[in-house]
Amino acid sequence: MIEVRGLNKRFGDSRPTSVHALRDVDLDVAKGEVVVVIGPSGSGKSTLCRCLNRLENPTSGEIRIDGRPLPAEGRELARLRADVGMVFQSFNLFQHKTVLDNLTLAPMKVRGVGRAEAERTAHELLDRVGIGEQAAKLPAQLSGGQQQRAAIARALAMRPKAMLFDEPTSALDPEMVGEVLDVMTSLARDGMTMVVVTHEMGFARKVADRVVFMADGEVVETGTPEAFFDSPATDRARDFLAKVLSH
Amino acid sequence: MDVITRHLGEFGDGLLITVELTLLSLAGALVAGVIVAAMRVSPVAALRAAGTAYVETLQNIPLLVWLVLAVFGLPEIGVMAGLFTTAVIVISLYQGAYMAEAVRSGINAVPVGQGEAARALGLTFTQSLRMVILPQALRTVVQPLGNIAIMTIMNTALAAAVGVVELTAAANRVNLAEAQPIWIFVTAGLLYMALSACAGLTTGALERKLAILR
Numbered sequence: 001m002i003e004v005r006g007l008n009k010r011f012g013d014s015r016p017t018s019v020h021a022l023r024d025v026d027l028d029v030a031k032g033e034v035v036v037v038i039g040p041s042g043s044g045k046s047t048l049c050r051c052l053n054r055l056e057n058p059t060s061g062e063i064r065i066d067g068r069p070l071p072a073e074g075r076e077l078a079r080l081r082a083d084v085g086m087v088f089q090s091f092n093l094f095q096h097k098t099v100l101d102n103l104t105l106a107p108m109k110v111r112g113v114g115r116a117e118a119e120r121t122a123h124e125l126l127d128r129v130g131i132g133e134q135a136a137k138l139p140a141q142l143s144g145g146q147q148q149r150a151a152i153a154r155a156l157a158m159r160p161k162a163m164l165f166d167e168p169t170s171a172l173d174p175e176m177v178g179e180v181l182d183v184m185t186s187l188a189r190d191g192m193t194m195v196v197v198t199h200e201m202g203f204a205r206k207v208a209d210r211v212v213f214m215a216d217g218e219v220v221e222t223g224t225p226e227a228f229f230d231s232p233a234t235d236r237a238r239d240f241l242a243k244v245l246s247h
Numbered sequence: 248m249d250v251i252t253r254h255l256g257e258f259g260d261g262l263l264i265t266v267e268l269t270l271l272s273l274a275g276a277l278v279a280g281v282i283v284a285a286m287r288v289s290p291v292a293a294l295r296a297a298g299t300a301y302v303e304t305l306q307n308i309p310l311l312v313w314l315v316l317a318v319f320g321l322p323e324i325g326v327m328a329g330l331f332t333t334a335v336i337v338i339s340l341y342q343g344a345y346m347a348e349a350v351r352s353g354i355n356a357v358p359v360g361q362g363e364a365a366r367a368l369g370l371t372f373t374q375s376l377r378m379v380i381l382p383q384a385l386r387t388v389v390q391p392l393g394n395i396a397i398m399t400i401m402n403t404a405l406a407a408a409v410g411v412v413e414l415t416a417a418a419n420r421v422n423l424a425e426a427q428p429i430w431i432f433v434t435a436g437l438l439y440m441a442l443s444a445c446a447g448l449t450t451g452a453l454e455r456k457l458a459i460l461r
């Protein structure tokens with residue numbers, strides 16, 4: 001479904017302060033697979049996630065989605081992005097539109113769905129993520145957890161083939177993390193192909209088919225959650241786990 | 248005082264022309280401003296360059312020079328337009344440069360994530376600009392646009408210099424006949440102030456109505 005080969009990303013390419021955010025990253029995500037990417041801050045997890053739908057332009061390397069190379073900026077790319085849902089750390093709901101309009105905009109403008117059908121789908125999805133009664137509100141009137149669930153519903157409204165989650169719970173108050181993770185868990189159970197960048201180790205252990213551990217822009221280790229959490233193969237991973245699991 | 252009441256008709260006609268010049272120029276300037284601002288944030292380098300060139304050229308030459316140039320220059324290249332029409336077009340394009348800069352600052356004030364979310368959903372750059380970014384950007388720049396509207400009202404007075412009989416020209420004509428400059432131009436000034444007050448009130452009302460929760 002998603003194939004990444006030799007991906008490199010440098011920020012501030014020509015300057016002496018340039019950052020090599022991704023170094024020769026390879027990644028495969030099969031259809032229906034849930035891949036959770038973890039690692040310390042600045043390890044390139046989010047950059048990898050954002051490269052997958054070209055919100056960041058990779059410096060070199062190849063990304064294929066459904067066997068087709070990711071096109072450069074333009075209509076082609078827009079079409080591909082429509083098939084890959086993305087959920088952001090800061091929700092990014094359209095502030096000037098109601099929750100319902102947030103969900104119907106892209107299906108109507110990109111997919112050409114009629115308003116009635118778009119709204120019916122939107123209501124179904126809002127019910128599914130448990131915020132059906134918030135449809136007429138503006139994003140700012142919702143709690144963080146509700147906003148993030150609305151953002152997930154907005155991505156699902158495009159009927160994507162795969163979903164990318166870029167630290168979806170990092171901006172949430174602790175008591176709202178659970179409700180968002182529940183929605184993501186049920187999505188995973190329904191067979192959605194997912195790439196999840198997160199710091200939620202419990203979610204990784206419980207839901208992931210595969211854990212990818214990144215550090216300093218490289219994929220250091222990859223394996224099943226059991227193998228990774230119980231017997232990490234590298235010192236770097238052992239060190240990281242010792243820090244995040246010690247509390 | 249009866250010098251004013253005797254010439255109410257002239258003042259009225261002048262005021263009407265000033266209002267028409269202002270409203271038409273503002274509409275034109277808003278359209279030009281949004282288009283040029285969109286060009287200046289476009290991913291296409293040539294469009295960005297053209298947008299920048301537009302703003303720099305229009306802003307760095309005085310409006311009066313543009314007006315005189317258009318009134319005498321356009322017929323030279325075969326474009327025949329009335330004085331009023333010429334003034335509307337020139338003021339629109341000139342104020343459009345200022346509008347463009349205000350709108351661009353509004354675009355820059357919209358959080359980057361809004362555009363990213365729009366593009367991640369498959370909207371093209373133009374669609375995300377039109378449906379997500381501009382509606383939010385324009386709401387944040389209501390106040391600066393209001394200032395530009397007031398500046399536009401004041402700048403319509405320059406059309407007097409190329410023969411459009413708006414409020415200032417009308418006052419001048421009355422003065423030529425009556426030679427009472429203080430009364431006559433104080434009256435003209437008060438009328439301009441009244442127009443500005445209308446613009447200010449409209450801006451305030453719009454800002455309250457369009458404010459978005461963040």
